[in-house]
Amino acid sequence: TSFNLSSNARMALNEFVYDPNGNSNATLFNLSKGTFAFVAGNIAKTGDMKIDTPVATMGIRGTTPHVEISDSGTVTFSTLIEPGKNT
Numbered sequence: 001t002s003f004n005l006s007s008n009a010r011m012a013l014n015e016f017v018y019d020p021n022g023n024s025n026a027t028l029f030n031l032s033k034g035t036f037a038f039v040a041g042n043i044a045k046t047g048d049m050k051i052d053t054p055v056a057t058m059g060i061r062g063t064t065p066h067v068e069i070s071d072s073g074t075v076t077f078s079t080l081i082e083p084g085k086n087t
Contacts, residue, residue: 002039009034014052018043028052037066037080053077 005011015028025047029036032054040062043049049060051067055075058065064080 002041003029004037006035009036011036017047023047025049031067031069033069033071035066035068037064039064 009031010033012030012032013027014030015026017024017026019025020042023046025043027043027047027049029050030052036051040049040060044060044062051058051060051065053067053069053075054073058067058077066078066080068076070076
């Protein structure tokens with residue numbers, strides 16, 4: 001998993017459990033401000049990955065999410081197309 005944060009972002013990593021041979025991996029990111037984008041990686045494929053925002057908690061199962069929380073509190077969620085994939 002790799003991720004990028006905007007310069008004004010506020011993010012907390014509340015939970016991170018990863019065993020490369022396991023299937024009970026877990027991650028919980030709490031994003032309260034700014035922009036956050038990441039490639040989900042093996043945790044999403046072998047466990048439970050979640051992004052918590054002021055309006056919803058999203059389960060990630062293997063994609064590249066882009067989450068933006070504006071100063072007004074509006075949350076925009078989209079998925080990005082990863083290199084080498086066409087959908």
